[in-house]
Amino acid sequence: MDPTFEDLRQELKTKNIGLSHQRLKVLEYLAQNRCHPTVDQIYTELQKDIPTLSKTTVYNTLRILAEAGLVKVISIEDKECRFDIDTEDHGHFKCESCGTIFDFPVDIDSLIPEELSNFKINDKNVYFKGLCPGCLSNKKEIN
Amino acid sequence: MDPTFEDLRQELKTKNIGLSHQRLKVLEYLAQNRCHPTVDQIYTELQKDIPTLSKTTVYNTLRILAEAGLVKVISIEDKECRFDIDTEDHGHFKCESCGTIFDFPVDIDSLIPEELSNFKINDKNVYFKGLCPGCLSNKKEIN
DNA sequence: ATACAGAGTTGTAATCATTACAACACTATT
DNA sequence: AATAGTGTTGTAATGATTACAACTCTGTAT
Incomplete structure (x- = not known):
């Protein structure tokens, strides 16, 4: 039921969103870590793979993915947003x-x-x- | 059904929350303006009555009222919180x-x-x- | 190959709601 | 009148998010 990484990759293509390395990594992280991570968690973790990664890129990517409906923004926290790749109602x-x-x-x-x-x-x-x-x-x- | 200002005043007493002028004004504003105002709206409006009012006081008061269960915090906005005196589920x-x-x-x-x-x-x-x-x-x- | 255009990334600086904190004011009691 | 306790005020810090300009990368046309 849950979309695989390949499914997501396909959906990026369908929506004409460029398949940059950084974007795919963010998407992959969300697909594999379904713990509603914060921007900072995503950034810190991916930095191990991509040392030059900028937090702005993480923000940009998440905004694009959210606008495309591929991820859902959870604002249950007072301060920082969390992100969920499960876009089904729950x-x-x-x-x-x-x-x-x-x-x-x-x-x-x-x-x-x-x-x-x-x-x-x-x-x-x-x-x-x-x-x-x-x-x-x-x-x-x-x- | 909606609590009157007097009801609220009584409830402050019950919960041992001091009835300061500022607190009563915040409560009164919320009781009369059921438009889910932001801190800034409350502050700006009450400043007309209380020129020395500090925004910190508004924050303090709202925190106390929220902890006492007299107002509900609405974090539907991404940035700023809104406050609702209607604490019934809706x-x-x-x-x-x-x-x-x-x-x-x-x-x-x-x-x-x-x-x-x-x-x-x-x-x-x-x-x-x-x-x-x-x-x-x-x-x-x-x- | 080279130049160019467009898309994506990066880092720094700004923004802005919220909080921390210390000094001040107000009230009541002795 | 002194004191204690509570509440208020203003300023400074915090911290997530955004703005922005420079840089890089990729593919295409010359």
């Missing part, structure tokens, strides 16, 4: 203790109320925050 | 053309999937983006 849960972001299934379309029938909806996000099971059990041990 | 739709944020009803609890039964959910947000009816009809006229 919810995100952020643990306020460990910071991990969990995916969960959501039938978002069933949510859309009558009131929005005259609106054009381009982007749908469901963000929850709280404590994940791991952090919950840690807390119990302490108390 | 969705937010942001028009990408005019920037207006619309409220809409959502039965968020019906969304919670089995997968999250072991999570403690403290905060639930549903954010949509797209075009509002007004901006849609404007576009049609142009084309």
